[in-house]
Amino acid sequence: MHDDQREIDEQVVRELVDEQFPEWRSLSIRPVPGFGTVNAIFRIGEDYTARFPLTGEAGPTADTLRREATALAELADACPFAAPQPVAAGRPGAGYPLPWSVQTWIPGAVATPDSVSRSAAFAGDLARLVRALREAPTRGRAFGGRGRGGDLRDSDDWMATCLKESVDLLPVDRLHALWERMRTLPAPGRVAMTHGDLIPGNLLVRGDRLVGVLDGGGFGPTDPALDLVAGWHLLDTDARAVFRAGIGSDDLEWRRGAAWAFQQAMGLVWYYRHSNPAMSALGRSTLHRLLGDDHIGRA
Structure with a gap:
């Protein structure tokens, strides 16, 4: 890879x-x-x-x-x-x-972009997870560095690379326009503890219920919206609304969460196109949800 x-x-x-x-x-x-x-x-x-x-x-x-x-x-x-x-x-x-x-070892089946996409129960579990992690004390720590969880504009160079590499793979004109709207979203003014990488492969399910959370080595203080990426990676419209309501995200936080999902998904499609097709497909399905969302993709 x-x-x-x-x-x-x-x-x-x-x-x-x-x-x-x-x-x-x-x-x-x-x-x-x-x-x-x-x-x-x-x-x-x-x-x-x-x-x-x-x-x-x-x-x-x-x-x-x-x-x-x-x-x-x-x-x-x-x-x-x-x-x-x-x-x-x-x-x-x-x-x-x-x-x-x-x-x-934590038992459970890895969630996929399709397996729990319509489950309100899973969406509620996911909201419970994000709320609980946010409630953990930051102990005076701040976000350090650049990239995911900080200033969206720090990803401009990476997004330019992704758009260039995706010319033959994705509708780059629409995606570029979407990033231009996302990159200037105001900073949240605070940090909260987040998992930092809530992709499907790090979430375990039994049936349609969340039972385990993997790869927590990046747990730390970031933009609180960072963990909202899970909703775009995993949930269709109705379940995503349950997830948002369970967290209580306002419009800005929800849009910033979409921006972090976009930033992550754009890299997955082309980078893993040949070496990890499942990850590339995850990027595609996430971008499809973002572009198809009335609130995010067509603003």
């Missing part, structure tokens, strides 16, 4: 686990398929998952994993649904050059 991607397979994972965590030698190792674009994920027995970064260098990756472990524990405390807890930190070895991590 990435030009500098690290490769890892079950045999390497087996060697790493046996060497560094001998107490797990009797546990099975098997890959976890899915939407993952940042980590290769393997189950260790029935209770744990090992996550192996696909890109990066050893030093910065170790720092990132330490921050993620802290964020995971914080999110698990705030989350009203099951969420992974950090278990252990692995070292490079067996030909794999990066640090890696072990978390608890």
